[in-house]
Amino acid sequence: MKSTLKLLGVLGILIALYFVVQFTTDRGRSKSFRSELVQIDxxxxxxxxxxxxxxxxxxxxxxxxxxxxxxxxxxxxxxxxxxxxxxxxxxxxxxxxxxxxxxxxxxxxxxxxxxxxxxxxxxxxxxxxxxxxxxxxxxxxxxxxxxxxxxxxxxxxxxxxxxxxxxxxxxxxRNQQLARITKDSVYQVTFEYPDSAFTLSKTDGKWLLDGHPADSANTAKYLQGIAYLSNRNFADDFNPIGSPLYSVTYLVKSGNPLKMEGYVPNGELVVRSDSNPEEYFKDAALSDKVFKGAGYFLAR
Incomplete structure (x- = not known):
């Protein structure tokens, strides 16, 4: 009988310790640990x-x-x-x-x-x-x-x-987009510069430069670079005065034409796109990406 009471006493102590540990642990955690920090709508x-x-x-x-x-x-x-x-x-x-x-x-x-x-x-x-x-x-x-x-x-x-x-x-x-077109949907590209103008056109699956065979690999490379063109260099201090010096117009199947224009204030290229008309971008790298010369497209 005594041994039974002794065991019951030990068991009671263990149960009491368990609840003490649980109680103090939960209280300590609730005071120091937050399960949520961000609660916004x-x-x-x-x-x-x-x-x-x-x-x-x-x-x-x-x-x-x-x-x-x-x-x-x-x-x-x-x-x-x-x-x-x-x-x-x-x-x-x-x-x-x-x-x-x-x-x-x-x-x-x-x-x-x-x-x-x-x-x-x-x-x-x-x-x-x-x-x-x-x-x-x-x-x-x-x-x-x-x-x-x-x-x-x-x-x-x-x-x-x-x-x-x-x-x-x-x-x-901000909207960094200059162009969002599918490369294979483009069937004509017209370049207009102060001293020249030329047109790339796709006929029967082949690209022509003003009626002459164009370099298909370079043309495909150019259009691939234009298809998803974006830029982070915004020209917030630019106010357009007069007409742009350069322009390139892309005609696409089942879609609106896309035009990109280039201004050169103080010798620095600033580009605007119909795709994002509210923004202007100042980046010299856009010159080589957008405003190619006719020689780049000539078949060799």
Missing amino acids: TAAVTKVQIKAGGEQLVMEKEAGKWKVNTATDKKVAATSSSVKGALNSLMSVKPSRLVAKDDSKWKDYQVDSAGTRVEVFEGGEKTLDLVVGRFNMEGQRQFSTYVRLFDKPEVYSAANFMGASLSTNSASY
């Missing part, structure tokens, strides 16, 4: 601010359309898809583990002033204030980024979150 977001390295980018919804500020504080159009991509990236922030409980490790994880601060607003209410820190590889395929809420000391590792997706470069959120 992406459809209700009206403003996003991203600050890093002394630079600040602001994306704001105005009359239902997104605008982004350039380095010179000029407001230009942002694509809704790029803003949505940034918000979806934030929504992917899921704390996987707590790595620090106070500010003593902020510098190590770059969640101090070296981090990227992201503020999200829904109307007049700030619904997220997050500091994005150092990127970390965990094995060959796993990665994470260290993060913390701006007004909280705890630092978390967010698995499979790429902090670099939140750029302060306005070009990342």
Whole structure:
């Protein structure tokens, strides 16, 4: 009888210890570990601010359309898809583990002033204030980024979150498109320059240059380079005066013609495209990609 009571007593102590451990562990976790850091309604977001390295980018919804500020504080159009991509990236922030409980490790994880601060607003209410820190590889395929809420000391590792997706470069959120055409749908290309003009045309599956055989390999290479042409070098300080010096017009099957025009203010090429008429691009490399001379297409 005594041995039975003794065993029951030991069992009671073990049960009590179990509940004590469970209770204190749960309480400790609830105080220090947050299972959610980002709680925003992406459809209700009206403003996003991203600050890093002394630079600040602001994306704001105005009359239902997104605008982004350039380095010179000029407001230009942002694509809704790029803003949505940034918000979806934030929504992917899921704390996987707590790595620090106070500010003593902020510098190590770059969640101090070296981090990227992201503020999200829904109307007049700030619904997220997050500091994005150092990127970390965990094995060959796993990665994470260290993060913390701006007004909280705890630092978390967010698995499979790429902090670099939140750029302060306005070009990342703008329409970079110059052309979107299918190479094989093009049947005529007309080049107009100050001193010359010529036309490439496709007849019975063969390319001709003003009626003479053209180099099919070079023509195919040129059209391939044009088909999905984009550029990040925006000419925000350019105001077109007069007519463009160069133009190239592409005729495509079952589609609208596409024209790209080239201006040369101060000796620098600036390009505009019908595909993205609100933007101008300044990049010398576009000269070789778009405005080829007739000699390039001549059959050899």
